[in-house]
Amino acid sequence: MTFSALSSIPVVTVDGPAASGKGTLAAGLAAALGFHLLDSGLFYRMVGWKALDSGVSLSDEAALACLATGLRPRFDGEAVWLDDREVSRALRQQEVGTAASKVAALQGVRAALLHAQRMARRMPGLVADGRDMGTVVFPDAVCKIFITAGVEERAQRRHKQLIEKGLPSNMSTLLQEIGERDARDAGRDVAPLKAASGALEIDTTKRDAPAVLAQALAYCRSRLESDAC
Ligand code: DC
DSSP: OOHHHHHTSOEEEEEOSTTSSHHHHHHHHHHHHTOEEEETHHHHHHHHHHHHHHTOOTTOHHHHHHHHHTOOOEEETTEEEETTEEOHHHHTSHHHHHHHHHHTTOHHHHHHHHHHHHTTOOTTOEEEEESSIIIIIOTTOSEEEEEEOOHHHHHHHHHHHHHHTTOOOOHHHHHHHHHHHHHHHHHOSSSOSOOOTTOEEEEOTTOOHHHHHHHHHHHHHHHHHHHHO
């Protein structure tokens, strides 16, 4: 597909910090709009998981960029397979999230993952969630959303998610890890977490997911309609 054909496919971006509710919002928007869904954090989690699994140092940029280039994930519904292993649950572990945040600070890793993320742009449209979807990966997105929530509430949400998935979780460790992850994701030199210019900013603290989805969906529909004119 040519560049201009690709760029005519509408993209909605949802960026925000860890456990802000972007995954839930992005999935809700994709279902309501009938669009494909890209969870870009999964790519960084896959690199983090592979590094931990194979003993590659989380600061060895060249080796990590090679891991990122060689990723051949297979998606089957909710299941993710890497190297013939089903890794969906492993990717959600807190230590893999922390490793993902560390490898994500390296330019070589980000460059290696850029093409695969852009290839997720398919008809009839894409909802992409992450940290730099609206600023770097899809700067021409028709609709950009940036969501935030207080750190305590985000730690509580992540705690609940991990427990529901049967994974280990500890609130005070989570609070500390999320705080550190925020600082790393927002403070790095390459593609730091920040709202794209013109993004709709939504603070989800003390708001429930359906209300946030309704607000974001109304905004996206109006942007998509005006873009179609
Ligand atoms: O969204 P998540 O928690 O699954 O992301 C895991 C880490 O990956 C996050 O701490 C930072 C990194 N990440 C990134 O740097 N850029 C993205 N577009 C998505 C995730």
